[in-house]
Amino acid sequence: MHRGPLRVGEWVRLTDAKGxxxxxxxxxxxxxxSSRGHLEHDDLIGREEGFTVTSSAGGEYLVxxxxxxxxxxxxxxxxxxxxxxxxxxxVALADIFPGADVVEAGVGSGALTCSLxxxxxxxxxxxxxxxxxxFADVARRNVSQFFGAPDGETHPAWSLTLGDLAExxxxxxxxxxxxxxxxxxxxxxxxxxxDALRPGGIxxxxxxxxxxxxxxxxxxxxHGGFTEPSPWESLVRDWHVEGLAVRPGHxxxxxxxxxxxxxxxxxxxxxxxxxxxxxxGAYGPDYTGPRPPGVPVEAPxxxxxxxxxxxxRTGD
Numbered sequence: 001m002h003r004g005p006l007r008v009g010e011w012v013r014l015t016d017a018k019g020x021x022x023x024x025x026x027x028x029x030x031x032x033x034s035s036r037g038h039l040e041h042d043d044l045i046g047r048e049e050g051f052t053v054t055s056s057a058g059g060e061y062l063v064x065x066x067x068x069x070x071x072x073x074x075x076x077x078x079x080x081x082x083x084x085x086x087x088x089x090x091v092a093l094a095d096i097f098p099g100a101d102v103v104e105a106g107v108g109s110g111a112l113t114c115s116l117x118x119x120x121x122x123x124x125x126x127x128x129x130x131x132x133x134x135f136a137d138v139a140r141r142n143v144s145q146f147f148g149a150p151d152g153e154t155h156p157a158w159s160l161t162l163g164d165l166a167e168x169x170x171x172x173x174x175x176x177x178x179x180x181x182x183x184x185x186x187x188x189x190x191x192x193x194x195d196a197l198r199p200g201g202i203x204x205x206x207x208x209x210x211x212x213x214x215x216x217x218x219x220x221x222x223h224g225g226f227t228e229p230s231p232w233e234s235l236v237r238d239w240h241v242e243g244l245a246v247r248p249g250h251x252x253x254x255x256x257x258x259x260x261x262x263x264x265x266x267x268x269x270x271x272x273x274x275x276x277x278x279x280x281g282a283y284g285p286d287y288t289g290p291r292p293p294g295v296p297v298e299a300p301x302x303x304x305x306x307x308x309x310x311x312x313r314t315g316d
Contacts, residue, residue: 002065002148005046010148012044013066016059023066023074025145034059068118071146072111078138081111082182082206083256085236091119094178094204094261101175103196104128105165105189106182110139112206114146116180117155126158127174129165136162166192182206187219194225197264205260213258215289222290224270226262233258 002010006026014022016036024032032039036059043053049064066074069084082090090112096102098121107113107130116126130136140154147155154160161168165181166189178201179193186205193203203226205216213231220229237252265271273293283295291297 005048006044006063006065008045011066011071011145012049013064013070014039014053014061015064016061021070021074022061023071068114068146072114075109075111075142075145076138077109078132078135079106079108081109082115083111083253085234085253086206086257086259087112087115089234089259090180090204090206091115093259094180094202096120096178097124099123100177101125102127103165103169103174103176103179103193104182105180105186106130106206107139107160108135108182110142110146112180112182113139113143113158117143117147117157120157122157124157126155127172127176128158128160129168130160130162131164133162136160165189169193169196177201179203180206184212185215186212187216190216190219190223194223194264199264199266201264203262203264206257207260208257210258213260216260218290218292220260220262221292224293225265227265227271228274229260229262231258231260 006012008026008028011023011025014024014032016022016034022032022034026041026045028042028045030041032041034055037055037057039053039055039061044063047063051063053061053063055061072081072084072087075081090096096116096119098119100120101124102116102120104113104116104126105128107128113126113128120126128139130139140160143155143158144153161172165183169189169192174196175198176196177198179197181189181193181203182205183189186207190203197203203220207213207216217229217231220226233255235252235254238249240247240249278295283291283297
């Protein structure tokens with residue numbers, strides 16, 4: 001990332017008085033046009049970021065380099081992006097550290113990839129796998145744009161493989177410290193993830209629905225080579241602060257996805273079985289997913305009927 005004066009080839013973000021944002025790449029001799037007139041790129045190049053400029057029609061704009069959290073929500077998309085609130089949770093709770101070897105399945109538009117590359121630093125690696133070529137192409141452009149890589153080049157710590165992780169990762173023979181699964185059916189990649197992860201490594205799944213959440217958590221439990229999975233989601237609410245009017249904002253970023261993490265056990269080792277019994281009916285006849293050891297399969301009619309309560313009786 002760049003510091004100091006703005007230079008040709010860098011992206012800048014202009015924000016007007018109403019909060020509308022414009023992102024563009026600085027090029028010598030070019031102009032930026034908006035409904036409030038135009039600005040010369042040459043008037044921005046060479047200045048330290050964090051200044052205000054006035055357009056030809058009197059519009060004022062604040063000029064900064066875009067933050068990563070700003071860039072990912074405005075960049076071109078091939079697939080839905082991992083929002084900054086979730087990317088931050090993944091980096092922190094999946095413990096992505098400098099020098100880590102990280103595998104990412106489902107590169108999407110490259111939003112999470114940018115956060116992972118920042119976290120692993122110059123001595124780490126991010127190995128991404130993507131099934132769809134059109135998504136991979138969008139991700140390459142976005143990652144190169146954010147990190148300022150020359151055309152046709154990628155970040156030196158990043159490799160992008162077109163293919164299914166469940167097949168491509170075992171074939172590569174790679175070992176890694178962390179695996180992030182951002183895909184429709186992450187449970188299909190669990191065996192490949194278990195073989196590639198070093199003992200103590202972390203698998204993290206990013207899923208959108210409760211059915212995906214349940215299927216992945218139960219599959220991790222049945223596998224037996226991971227610790228008890230930890231599922232959660234995060235919600236973000238801004239606040240309005242104006243004089244004595246201090247209150248929650250009218251908008252918030254609610255559910256975007258569920259996250260699940262679990263740690264890899266050493267070869268041949270299994271975690272202690274949970275001593276907490278599942279709630280009655282948790283794995284009833286309507287449940288068709290994987291079951292932890294010791295949970296019987298109930299046939300229809302085996303479950304205890306719900307107690308009958310007579311609300312007309314009093315004094316009991």
